[in-house]
Amino acid sequence: MKNIFADERLLSLGVVNGTTGRDFGSMRVFENQNAVFAKVGVNPAAMLRFHQVHGDRVVEINTDADFENAKNSLLNADAWLITRPATGAVILTADCVPFYIWDGEVKVVGLAHAGWRGVVAKLPQKMARLVKEKGGKDICAFLGPHIQDCCFEVKDDVVGNFLPSSVIRKDGKIFVDLRAEVRVQLLAEGLQQENIHTPCFCTCHNKDMFFSYRRDHTKDAIMSFVYKIN
Ligand SMILES: [Zn+2]
Incomplete structure (x- = not known):
């Protein structure tokens, strides 16, 4: 049994979603991506990709023109915000945070590749603000599997980028809790604790x-990945 880690709330609202486990193989391989899309019943041609750059640029897909543009060029960006129906997008990670966000009626769904640089650049908070600006109410967020505070050790040179409340000092080492960092950003944008x-x-x-x-x-x-059906 291969694992896809999905948010059931988002699924029940009409957005196919998930993060693949290692048993599906490396997602650098297109054939492996397509095997996942086949399993979840999504048309591979509807799935958008970009060149991830650890920045905070958000690409919006609202119109057919937006879709075609993103389909035909490998944009440098790290986050998607989708309102167009029958549209999906993917991000690839190997420790970075897969960040999902949507409004209660799923008029808009977002997916971001948020490494620690993206988190420090407040990409999750930016996404929350954009969803609000699109009229999103009762906004929900989901963090896919990523490196957690048990393993995310940092050195003195970067620790100053993080909130003191997300830094853990233990046995002479420094660890950072990216979940805590993201939670603070989302609460600042008015998300309810229970929706994160x-x-x-x-x-x-x-x-x-x-x-x-x-x-x-x-x-x-x-x-x-996310795929917005309607
Ligand atoms: Zn760990």
């Missing part, structure tokens, strides 16, 4: 379940 769901899986910890750049220095990646 975070997983219990650490990509670095669970070698049999996920690829991890930190652990293996691999280029292999897991894939997160």
Whole structure:
């Protein structure tokens, strides 16, 4: 039984979604991506990709023209915001945070590749603000499997980028809790605590379940995807 880690609330609202486990193979391989799309019943031609750059650029897909443009060019960006029906998008990660966000009626759904640089650049908060600007109410968020505070060790040179409340000092080492960092950003935008769901899986910890750049220095990646049916 291969694993796809999905948010059931989002699924029940008409957005097929998930993050693939390692058992699907590296998502750098297109054939492996297509095997996932076949399993969840999504047309691969509807799925958009971009060249991820650890920035905070958000690409909006509202119109047919937006879709065609994104389909025909490999944009440099890290986040999608989709209102167009029958549209999907993917991001690839190997420790970074797959960040999902949507409004209660799923008029808009967002998916971001948020590594620590994206988190520090407040990409999750930016996404929440954009969903609000589109009229989103009762906004929900979901964090897919990523490196957690048990394994995300940082050095003195970067720790100053994070909130003191997300930094854990233990045995002479420094760890950062990216979930806590994202939660603070989302609460600041007015999301309700109970609407922010975070997983219990650490990509670095669970070698049999996920690829991890930190652990293996691999280029292999897991894939997160959304597909908005209507
Ligand atoms: Zn861990």
